[in-house]
Amino acid sequence: MKWGGMSNTINVDREPAVDTAWLGLRGARVLIAGAGGIGGACALAYADAGASVLVVDRDGAALAALAADPRATAAARFETLEADLTRHGSGDEIVAHALESLGGLDVLLHAVGINDRRPILDFTEDEWERVLRINLFTVFGLAQAAGRHMVSQGYGRILALSSVSGLLAHHSHGPYAASKGGINQLLRVMAREWAPSGVTVNALAPGYIETPLTAGHLAKPGKREELEGLVPAGRLGTPDELTGPALFLSSRHAGFITGHVLYIDGGRTLV
DSSP: OBOOOOOOOOSSOOOOSSOOGGGOOTTOEEEEEOOSHHHHHHHHHHHHTTOEEEEEESOHHHHHHHHTSHHHHTSSSEEEEEOOTTSTTHHHHHHHHHHHHHSSOOEEEEOOOOOOOSOGGGOOHHHHHHHHIIIIIHHHHHHHHHHHHHHHHTOEEEEEEOOGGGTSOOTTOHHHHHHHHHHHHHHHHHHHHHGGGTEEEEEEEEOSBOSHHHHHHHTSTTHHHHHHTTOTTSSOBOGGGGHHHHHHHHSGGGTTOOSOEEEESTTGGGO
8 A cells, every 4th residue: 555645734724616614614633535536625625624534545646646637735734645445454454544643533435446447248357346445345345444533532424425326227337337326225224224324424415417437438439419408407417516515515514314325317218
């Protein structure tokens, strides 16, 4: 495991683009898995809200780019950690590092995932397992480690990115859809078990969002227009449109919301 990060303290208060003071996240200790796309957008939003943020990813370049963002450099505390979440035991190590670095842990957001768009008959068992290990197994390892600490302290917020694919039967999404459906049910069981300890566990289920994960697929001729035609809102979403729901579900205002899969999809699951 490689340790790397940064921490900056500002001398003057900087007003965020959106007033997030009402969420009460200033000083919250937040661990985010995933530096690109939605994970990166959420990391900057938590920083704007005054939280102390640690972002973990195995992509050092993505971490460096995120840490260099002006919103990160202006944050009270913004750190990065290069690590492979698929390695056994990494969840415990990452959470232990977060506890030491941030001085505690209040919020976990898991935003790591891959897709492999092929018919099910084309997959080998190893290829199937690779998608499940990255998308689903890493949620278990990291959320279990965070859950141990949060249950003990009597408070915590755990979020993970699911997808509309966890509900809809998209063609050529076999292992991806299985992993997202698995995330939905795993988080529901965690929510049921940990609710008495003041820990909420919820899933954010985006529809079609423009991220590095979808860029290649959207670049195919006619694909963007095809997907936009499936969304009642008539367009694709952006990573920034996930940040508001993530911040709200991480706040004390959402203390009675747990075991929920929130679809953020422009109406895609309606049709």
